[in-house]
Amino acid sequence: MKTTIVAVTSLFSILSLSAQTHSHSGTQPLSYPDIQGYVTLKTDLHMHSVFSDGSVWPTIRVEEALRENLDAISLTEHLEYQPHKEDIPHPDRNRAYHLAMEEAKEHDLLIIPGSEITRSAPVGHNNAVFIKDANELLHEDAKDAFSTAKKQNAFVFWNHPAWYAQSPAGTPILSDFQKERIKKGELHGIEVINTVDYSEESLALALENNLTIMGTSDIHGLIDWSYTQKGNHRPITLVFAKDKSIEGLKEALFAGRTVAVYNELLVGKAEYLKPLLQASIEIGKAEYIEKTQVLEVELKNISSSDLLFENAMGYTFYDSSPVFEIPAGESKTLKIKTLEKLKTLTIKLVALGAYTAPKVHPTIEWKVIME
Ligand SMILES: [Zn+2]
Numbered sequence: 130m131k132t133t134i135v136a137v138t139s140l141f142s143i144l145s146l147s148a149q150t151h152s153h154s155g156t157q158p159l160s161y162p163d164i165q166g167y168v169t170l171k172t173d174l175h176m177h178s179v180f181s182d183g184s185v186w187p188t189i190r191v192e193e194a195l196r197e198n199l200d201a202i203s204l205t206e207h208l209e210y211q212p213h214k215e216d217i218p219h220p221d222r223n224r225a226y227h228l229a230m231e232e233a234k235e236h237d238l239l240i241i242p243g244s245e246i247t248r249s250a251p252v253g254h255n256n257a258v259f260i261k262d263a264n265e266l267l268h269e270d271a272k273d274a275f276s277t278a279k280k281q282n283a284f285v286f287w288n289h290p291a292w293y294a295q296s297p298a299g300t301p302i303l304s305d306f307q308k309e310r311i312k313k314g315e316l317h318g319i320e321v322i323n324t325v326d327y328s329e330e331s332l333a334l335a336l337e338n339n340l341t342i343m344g345t346s347d348i349h350g351l352i353d354w355s356y357t358q359k360g361n362h363r364p365i366t367l368v369f370a371k372d373k374s375i376e377g378l379k380e381a382l383f384a385g386r387t388v389a390v391y392n393e394l395l396v397g398k399a400e401y402l403k404p405l406l407q408a409s410i411e412i413g414k415a416e417y418i419e420k421t422q423v424l425e426v427e428l429k430n431i432s433s434s435d436l437l438f439e440n441a442m443g444y445t446f447y448d449s450s451p452v453f454e455i456p457a458g459e460s461k462t463l464k465i466k467t468l469e470k471l472k473t474l475t476i477k478l479v480a481l482g483a484y485t486a487p488k489v490h491p492t493i494e495w496k497v498i499m500e
C-alpha cells in the first residue's frame with residue numbers, strides 16, 4: 130500500500146523466460162561477505178503479491194529473489210487491505226506463503242511466513258514474520274493482532290514509520306501504542322529504509338528503544354521496473370546469523386544483528402556494520418614505488434554496494450582526493466605518502482556512506498604488511 134501500483138503487461142514473457150533456465154540467476158546477483166562468527170544472510174522481509182495490493186503472483190517474488198541471490202524473503206500481505214479479493218477470493222490468508230513455498234522448494238531460498246497488520250496512524254503498518262497462521266491475526270482491535278502475533282512467537286517490526294501519508298512531516302512519531310507494544314515485547318524491529326526512503330529519525334528510534342534495524346523493498350510491482358532498470362538494487366536487510374536456516378535467521382533478528390542496505394547506503398549498529406565494511410574490502414598488493422617513500426596499496430570492494438571513504442590517516446595521498454569511492458566489485462590503488470619506508474601500516478578510513486547513528490560514520494581499519 131505504500132507504493133503506486135504498476136500494471137503488469139509482460140508477466141507472460143517473464144514466466145516463459147524463467148522456464149528456460151531453472152537456476153533463475155540474474156544479471157545483478159547481490160553479494161556481501163560473511164563476518165567473524167556469522168553468515169551474512171541477504172533478506173527482504175516486506176513484499177506484496179496479488180493476495181493483497183501487489184500486482185504479481187507469489188511465484189514471481191520467489192524468482193526475483195533468486196535472480197538477486199537473496200537468502201530469505203517474506204510475502205507480507207496486508208491482512209486488512211485486500212483490493213483484489215473479488216477477483217481472487219482466498220479465505221486462507223496463508224495462501225501466498227504456500228504458493229511461494231511450492232516455487233522455492235527446489236532452491237536454496239528461505240520463505241518466511243508473514244503478514245502486514247494494517248491500520249491508520251498511530252498504529253500504522255507492522256509486519257509480523259515467522260507467524261504460524263495468518264488467519265488468526267485478523268482482529269478488530271490492533272492490540273489483539275499484536276498479542277496473537279506474540280503468542281505465535283512472531284518477530285514484529287514497524288513499517289515505514291516516517292511515511293508522509295501517515296506522518297505528514299515525514300518523521301516517525303512514537304505513540305503510546307508503540308511504547309506499550311515495546312514494553313510488552315510485542316514490537317521488535319523498525320524499518321529505517323523502506324522503498325527508497327531513509328529516515329534518520331527512525332534510526333534514532335531504533336537505537337533508543339533497542340529495536341532491530343530493518344531495510345525492505347515493500348515491492349508491489351516488479352523489482353526490475355521499480356529498482357533494477359533505474360540502476361538501483363532493492364533495499365535489503367543483511368542479517369548476521371549463526372547458520373542459514375529459519376531458526377538461525379529468527380534468532381539473529383531478535384538479537385538485532387542486522388545492517389539495512391540500499392545501494393551505497395548502509396545503516397546498522399557499529400558492532401555489525403564495522404566488521405561488514407572491514408570484510409567488504411580486501412587488501413591486495415602493497416609495495417613502495419621504486420626509489421620513493423610512496424606506498425601503493427590495492428583495495429578491492431567485494432560487496433555489492435559502492436563504498437565511499439575519507440582518509441583518516443595522518444598520511445596524505447599522492448594522487449587521490451582524500452574522499453574517494455570504490456565501486457562495487459572494483460579496486461582502487463591508493464598511493465600513500467608514508468614519508469619513510471614502513472614494514473606495516475594501518476589504513477584508516479571513514480565510511481561516508483555508512484551510518485551507525487544519525488550523522489555518525491564508522492571508521493574502519495585494515496592492517497597492511499608490506500611485501
Ligand atoms: Zn505498509
Ligand SMILES: [Zn+2]
Binds near residue numbers: 131245
Ligand atoms: Zn507493505
